[in-house]
Amino acid sequence: MFKNHIFICSETKPPMVPSCGGTGSAEVLDAFRKEIFNSGLEKEVVVTSSGCIGMCSRGANVVIYPEGKWYTVVKPEEVQKIVKEHIIDGKPVEDRNDPPSDVLKNEVSMFQERIKMMMQDAGKL
């Protein structure tokens, strides 16, 4: 239905606990909206904040669908490049220091495992 859907993790956590909200994700969200809106792409590309997606020490984390491309440690100043290359030119940005996909997948899985354990402890599973 949409060309792309960009999710920017905006989770905040207590002080001293790493989180995307604590590492400038609000500015990253604004930067994505600014780039998308100024490019006139608001009818084709949705920009949404998200809750925690793991990798909390690598914020701000961004995931772009339908490609399922995960960007970590995203700074506002590189949003223009991501929108230009990934969204407009259709080429996800690869020359970054993101973890290899197996490492990244493992970290996100571990995050889900922790939620599963918390739900079990709470008697919700």
Added chain:
Amino acid sequence: MFKNHIFICSETKPPMVPSCGGTGSAEVLDAFRKEIFNSGLEKEVVVTSSGCIGMCSRGANVVIYPEGKWYTVVKPEEVQKIVKEHIIDGKPVEDRNDPPSDVLKNEVSMFQERIKMMMQDAGKL
């Protein structure tokens, strides 16, 4: 990287303003996690809350990628069916009362237009 990524809008708004958070999205989020975790799919399917994605009077709204399938007015009791059919069997559920995709796309676009105008008013664009 992941088979699916399920986003459940968890936005809350002031009293009397329709929102997914005000129509039971926390229970829908829990229901998705419960189904995914009990099915042992936590390494393949990510479940995440999201900020507002528009269509606030049709909460709880759910979007599942990479298909980009939008579900509206989702209730906890139908989550099992969505996970079984869409996630496990790979067949997005179509026999629901969701708006046609052009109506839905228009509503989400209008929501983004409103954010764009608010950012312009605030001098951010």
